[in-house]
Amino acid sequence: MSVYDVIVIGSGPGGYVAAERAGSLGKKVLLIEKDQLGGVCTNWGCIPTKSLLNSAKQYRHALESEKFGVSCSNVVFDLSIAMKWKQETVETLRSGIQFLMKSNHVDVVNGEASLVDERHVAVAETVYEGEYIILATGSSPAVPPIEGVRGENVVTSDTILKIEKLPESLVVIGGGVIGIEFASFFSSVGVAVTVVEMLDEILPMMDGQFAKLIRREMKDVTFHLGSKVQKITADGVHFVDAKGIQAFAKGSMVLVATGRKPNLKGFEALQLATTKAGVVVDEYLRTNIPNIYAIGDVNGKSLLAHSASRMAEVVISNLFGSKSMRMRYHAIPWAVYGIPEAAGCGLTETDAQKQKREVLTAVVQMRANGRFLAENGKRASGLCKIIVDAHTRVILGVHLLGPYSSEIIPAAAVMIEAELRIKEAKEIIYPHPSVAEIIKDALYAIDQTV
Amino acid sequence: MSVYDVIVIGSGPGGYVAAERAGSLGKKVLLIEKDQLGGVCTNWGCIPTKSLLNSAKQYRHALESEKFGVSCSNVVFDLSIAMKWKQETVETLRSGIQFLMKSNHVDVVNGEASLVDERHVAVAETVYEGEYIILATGSSPAVPPIEGVRGENVVTSDTILKIEKLPESLVVIGGGVIGIEFASFFSSVGVAVTVVEMLDEILPMMDGQFAKLIRREMKDVTFHLGSKVQKITADGVHFVDAKGIQAFAKGSMVLVATGRKPNLKGFEALQLATTKAGVVVDEYLRTNIPNIYAIGDVNGKSLLAHSASRMAEVVISNLFGSKSMRMRYHAIPWAVYGIPEAAGCGLTETDAQKQKREVLTAVVQMRANGRFLAENGKRASGLCKIIVDAHTRVILGVHLLGPYSSEIIPAAAVMIEAELRIKEAKEIIYPHPSVAEIIKDALYAIDQTV
Numbered sequence: 001m002s003v004y005d006v007i008v009i010g011s012g013p014g015g016y017v018a019a020e021r022a023g024s025l026g027k028k029v030l031l032i033e034k035d036q037l038g039g040v041c042t043n044w045g046c047i048p049t050k051s052l053l054n055s056a057k058q059y060r061h062a063l064e065s066e067k068f069g070v071s072c073s074n075v076v077f078d079l080s081i082a083m084k085w086k087q088e089t090v091e092t093l094r095s096g097i098q099f100l101m102k103s104n105h106v107d108v109v110n111g112e113a114s115l116v117d118e119r120h121v122a123v124a125e126t127v128y129e130g131e132y133i134i135l136a137t138g139s140s141p142a143v144p145p146i147e148g149v150r151g152e153n154v155v156t157s158d159t160i161l162k163i164e165k166l167p168e169s170l171v172v173i174g175g176g177v178i179g180i181e182f183a184s185f186f187s188s189v190g191v192a193v194t195v196v197e198m199l200d201e202i203l204p205m206m207d208g209q210f211a212k213l214i215r216r217e218m219k220d221v222t223f224h225l226g227s228k229v230q231k232i233t234a235d236g237v238h239f240v241d242a243k244g245i246q247a248f249a250k251g252s253m254v255l256v257a258t259g260r261k262p263n264l265k266g267f268e269a270l271q272l273a274t275t276k277a278g279v280v281v282d283e284y285l286r287t288n289i290p291n292i293y294a295i296g297d298v299n300g301k302s303l304l305a306h307s308a309s310r311m312a313e314v315v316i317s318n319l320f321g322s323k324s325m326r327m328r329y330h331a332i333p334w335a336v337y338g339i340p341e342a343a344g345c346g347l348t349e350t351d352a353q354k355q356k357r358e359v360l361t362a363v364v365q366m367r368a369n370g371r372f373l374a375e376n377g378k379r380a381s382g383l384c385k386i387i388v389d390a391h392t393r394v395i396l397g398v399h400l401l402g403p404y405s406s407e408i409i410p411a412a413a414v415m416i417e418a419e420l421r422i423k424e425a426k427e428i429i430y431p432h433p434s435v436a437e438i439i440k441d442a443l444y445a446i447d448q449t450v
Numbered sequence: 451m452s453v454y455d456v457i458v459i460g461s462g463p464g465g466y467v468a469a470e471r472a473g474s475l476g477k478k479v480l481l482i483e484k485d486q487l488g489g490v491c492t493n494w495g496c497i498p499t500k501s502l503l504n505s506a507k508q509y510r511h512a513l514e515s516e517k518f519g520v521s522c523s524n525v526v527f528d529l530s531i532a533m534k535w536k537q538e539t540v541e542t543l544r545s546g547i548q549f550l551m552k553s554n555h556v557d558v559v560n561g562e563a564s565l566v567d568e569r570h571v572a573v574a575e576t577v578y579e580g581e582y583i584i585l586a587t588g589s590s591p592a593v594p595p596i597e598g599v600r601g602e603n604v605v606t607s608d609t610i611l612k613i614e615k616l617p618e619s620l621v622v623i624g625g626g627v628i629g630i631e632f633a634s635f636f637s638s639v640g641v642a643v644t645v646v647e648m649l650d651e652i653l654p655m656m657d658g659q660f661a662k663l664i665r666r667e668m669k670d671v672t673f674h675l676g677s678k679v680q681k682i683t684a685d686g687v688h689f690v691d692a693k694g695i696q697a698f699a700k701g702s703m704v705l706v707a708t709g710r711k712p713n714l715k716g717f718e719a720l721q722l723a724t725t726k727a728g729v730v731v732d733e734y735l736r737t738n739i740p741n742i743y744a745i746g747d748v749n750g751k752s753l754l755a756h757s758a759s760r761m762a763e764v765v766i767s768n769l770f771g772s773k774s775m776r777m778r779y780h781a782i783p784w785a786v787y788g789i790p791e792a793a794g795c796g797l798t799e800t801d802a803q804k805q806k807r808e809v810l811t812a813v814v815q816m817r818a819n820g821r822f823l824a825e826n827g828k829r830a831s832g833l834c835k836i837i838v839d840a841h842t843r844v845i846l847g848v849h850l851l852g853p854y855s856s857e858i859i860p861a862a863a864v865m866i867e868a869e870l871r872i873k874e875a876k877e878i879i880y881p882h883p884s885v886a887e888i889i890k891d892a893l894y895a896i897d898q899t900v
Contacts, residue, residue, distance in 0.1 A: 059515075069535065374539045375501075413879055414878055449475070
């Protein structure tokens with residue numbers, strides 16, 4: 001049995017990137033995947049949902065473009081075709097990952113891995129040896145013990161991607177990113193959607209003003225905030241609302257989107273330190289066992305595909321690369337691909353208050369932005385909020401709500417990562433007209449000096 | 451007669467931004483505009499074209515979304531409604547500028563300005579005095595002396611915005627940004643379009659590989675490169691093609707988009723140094739007359755709205771601000787809002803060769819990008835090319851062809867402006883899935899080390 005330089009367990013955006021980078025450096029790499037290459041992100045997460053949301057967006061465009069001079073009739077949304085397109089996208093990307101593994105000489109084994117000891121991993125009868133092991137097993141939908149949660153009408157973010165026809169009505173339990181993206185999709189294609197959220201506001205990572213505006217923009221969705229679900233029945237969800245009143249939301253289908261739990265199965269043989277959030281890691285993504293690392297959702301640090309990929313780079317750099325790196329979390333953007341989109345990077349005002357950090361902030365409306373206006377009109381909603389350190393004047397956070405937010409936010413990520421001060425950031429030139437120009441307007445709203 | 455701190459002639463994206471910034475600093479400002487507030491950009495350029503291109507994009511979506519599960523029938527494009535929407539957009543932005551001028555206490559005078567002497571500007575019978583004068587008079591379509599160019603079927607980028615119905619066929623003379631954007635618009639809404647370009651390739655500021663791909667993507671447009679127009683007749687354009695053969699392109703309408711010329715009228719009383727490109731300025735945008743500055747198209751340095759705005763900031767900063775700045779041109783992005791979009795910032799490979807600068811480059815296809823694939827499919831075209839200094843490894847240029855290019859390019863502008871090296875740029879985290887991630891892939895294609 002030959003020894004691998006590194007064994008990676010799990011082939012999501014953490015695992016496959018780790019395998020790819022190590023392989024590209026000429027290392028001997030084994031990648032173990034129990035299901036499909038690409039993990040949740042490619043198969044049941046980021047990619048399929050964005051494919052469906054794009055279909056929904058095209059449907060809304062077809063319905064709502066008369067003002068732009070485009071009329072049509074008999075607009076029909078066909079879920080089966082949208083699902084077929086989604087599936088093609090997923091399969092193309094999966095083959096892409098397969099190709100990447102091959103071209104970087106990564107051995108790929110299909111099966112469920114279990115740790116035997118610090119250097120050995122078993123898949124069925126075979127045991128592999130690795131100098132280092134990277135745990136990248138991801139997370140799964142957490143299904144809380146609600147009465148009726150095993151009912152036939154109840155789906156998770158995994159199983160909802162297999163439905164063959166649109167439900168008549170949908171209740172989404174949980175107003176996080178996953179819940180809101182699905183609510184946006186189903187509502188956009190004409191399903192009556194109700195969101196029941198336990199907290200006082202949806203999308204907790206987001207600035208409160210933004211979350212409120214997103215709710216307002218999701219006109220056809222009914223929101224019940226501060227509401228506690230009691231039971232799920234065949235026709236919907238019973239809950240106690242924010243005023244303590246017993247209430248009911250009708251739904252022929254119920255999506256449980258109440259969070260995710262780390263996939264820790266197979267780690268039992270070792271004394272791996274874990275918490276409810278996942279495997280405990282330090283800033284180098286090291287677990288308590290010296291040659292074992294944990295990246296992505298399984299360490300619970302930042303449940304985002306691109307965080308997992310970045311963690312992969314950090315680990316591979318530290319193991320085999322040119323540079324010792326720590327995993328930093330201050331410039332990781334996030335995006336919600338609803339209709340409208342939202343994205344952010346860095347601190348919110350609430351974060352700053354919690355950290356007792358003195359900041360300057362400004363919020364500007366997109367309504368005065370040329371491209372936004374040309375493509376959306378003056379009654380559409382869009383915001384940009386910027387948070388700047390009051391003393392150093394370094395940019396700490398940028399938050400966007402409006403079209404293209406997810407593609408604009410990288411500019412903010414660069415500013416935050418490069419620690420630009422407001423004076424320097426104001427010198428950046430944006431193409432005109434672009435929605436991205438709103439960042440400059442927000443910077444000037446904080447500091448008018450030239 | 452009271453003395454103004456600064457008199458600004460022309461209210462385009464150069465002039466109105468100069469007036470706004472000076473006003474916001476408490477300066478006494480006069481803004482003179484001979485036509486509409488906002489200049490060419492707001493009224494006959496950037497904004498109306500992007501509004502129309504958005505209408506065209508919606509029309510293509512309605513026609514081509516069956517693969518996404520969206521079907522519809524009787525798809526009709528109505529130019530009059532698209533024009534009405536465009537007009538509303540323009541008027542809203544114009545009111546916005548008016549409001550900005552008012553709130554920054556800028557005096558606005560409507561009329562044609564002429565310089566009387568170094569400190570005095572006349573508008574009709576009234577003469578105004580200013581300590582500084584900023585020339586921001588812009589440019590106009592240059593109409594070459596072609597036989598038939600005054601024909602009724604010939605339009606410029608100004609007059610084409612007033613047409614009431616779509617032409618049966620269109621010949622565009624000139625394959626620069628203006629020509630290509632109009633070709634894209636008319637072709638997308640079903641008009642037979644021919645582009646006749648004198649040079650060997652369209653879009654000369656763009657990497658040749660990109661320009662070629664754009665031509666390929668504009669499937670319904672006929673291109674004649676290396677072709678010299680001889681005369682325009684009522685039914686089209688006669689030209690000599692690249693092989694020296696006499697040819698004819700049919701067009702019930704002919705758009706002359708062969709460049710722009712600086713608006714120098716009214717400057718005759720002074721010995722202002724000019725060339726064919728415009729008013730001569732130094733890196734501080736100073737003309738040869740000490741208290742007179744020239745910004746935007748009129749100085750011919752960079753014929754882009756956002757360059758004009760940046761020049762305005764530079765001048766106001768130098769006159770009244772906190773910091774002495776030079777106008778720098780190395781990180782100004784550009785965008786072509788055709789279908790597909792393209793954008794770039796910094797050096798092309800050709801620029802680098804001309805400068806005898808050793809560079810590393812990589813081109814990557816967007817086809818492996820998750821979002822691109824989900825929204826466009828694997829047969830769609832998209833590219834990202836990056837140019838890095840071979841010695842310092844600083845990023846010098848980023849070029850994009852594909853959806854969202856114009857909103858992604860600001861991230862590149864920040865990288866180039868902040869002089870990030872490839873190693874630093876590779877640490878930037880992008881939301882997944884986003885087309886913007888392609889920048890990271892291109893960086894890794896140049897340098898695989900971690």
